[in-house]
Amino acid sequence: MKKLISLTVNGKSYQIATEPNQTLADLLRYELGLFGTKKGCEMGDCGSCTVIMDGKPVNSCLVLAMQANRRSITTIEGLESEKGLHPLQQAFAEKGAIQCGFCSSGMILSAKHLLDKNPKPNEAEIRSAISGNLCRCTGYQKIVEAVKGVRG
Amino acid sequence: MLLPKFDFHEPLTLPEACQMMSEFGRKARPLAGGTDLMINMKKKIVSPEHLISLSRIDELKAAQCSGNMLKIGSCVTVAELTESELVRKNCSALCTGAKALGSPLIRNLATIGGNIASARPAADLPPSLMAYNAKVVLKKSSGERLVLLDDFFKGPGLTELQADELLTEIQIETPPPYSGCGYINMGIRKAQDCNIVNVASFISLDAPDGLIKTARIIMGCVGPKHLRACSAETFLIGKKASEELFAQAGEAAMKDCSPIDDFRGSAEYKRAMVGVLTKRTLAMAYEEVRSEN
């Protein structure tokens, strides 16, 4: 049976009726039209569905929409501001860290969380922070360089 | 990938959750981080009619030390274990295991209770927890019981938990002086990898440079559940710690395990690695003993 939940997504409040077996990834994509959150393996392996929930990056394919009730979600669409792209988005584009783009949303959100906690990460810390995000274009080197370019 | 249909419940207190568990019994499953359960439901391995989410129950989320007892709520996340000063100080090997689990994304959801209750022979937290001689509190509406983690696991996915019980807390007596513990998990990759073999070893000495008084060695991935290397443990008691001794204990541990051939490795290889990891984790434990003095 559908139940009403309220949540904040990218700073905006929503009230939505959702089925218990709907995942947060599906809610974001199909109810809110936020297709920046990708669905890859749907098993928690690939990280393409990464979103930040209450300040922590998680696999939205493993979270039920109902578990996001009264929580705050940031998706890739929430990073751009009136000033333009987020520095990480800009760096990914400039450094060639985006190839097919499927992993980029998750990579950028994991990297953003790292930089928010630790503005000057070393290379090992960057690689560890994105270790739950898989890139199948073999683009890790450029991704790491893009993140390095943004650190304080 | 669709999830089967179910009813979703989100109790705010433990008594409320226990009440639901006793009402729905086998038709219900507790949901903690969901990193194991969601996968099994998507694969249609399990399809409970009711999911009872534990993530809003604050009393399950605390880690505290009272007297000489470290108490960790079952819904403390693996990420929180990696960051807890209390855990690092008292149980460094548990911290090592937590850091090795999954990826940062998985660690933000996965809970210590879920890692124990899912009872996977390759899981990263049970070896060190058993090495520290941890106990778990199993609770239902009509009462609670304290079970040694050693007695909790019954086989792959099988535990002492009854259908209406919740695992609410992990209790660890803070290790005595002159003790240490080490944990190593061996896999192909650093992240998101199932272990090939994992071993935790705990030793405590009778004096700063004394003889080994207690030894607990736990081996993962080499049996239907985590196994104690009993003959290696007995062998160590009353002896003086040394490289040589640890290598001999490793050889004894190789006879204590019962690995199988699978795509992760041959039984022979896993057995050999039990020997190596036992030796190395004992050396790590001894290093911790010495660094305290």
Ligand SMILES: Cc1cc2nc3c(=O)[nH]c(=O)nc-3n(C[C@H](O)[C@H](O)[C@H](O)COP(=O)(O)OP(=O)(O)OC[C@H]3O[C@@H](n4cnc5c(N)ncnc54)[C@H](O)[C@@H]3O)c2cc1C
């Ligand atoms: C990509 C990926 C990588 C992984 N890597 C690792 C790894 O490296 N090492 C490792 O050990 N594990 C790994 N896992 C497995 C899993 O993440 C862990 O076992 C995790 O700790 C499970 O905890 P959870 O809170 O998510 O459990 P859940 O999925 O919520 O629950 C697991 C089971 O335990 C039951 N349960 C949960 N809490 C309780 C409770 N309090 N009382 C009674 N029953 C309860 C549930 O009903 C369910 O049957 C991985 C999983 C994924 C998807």
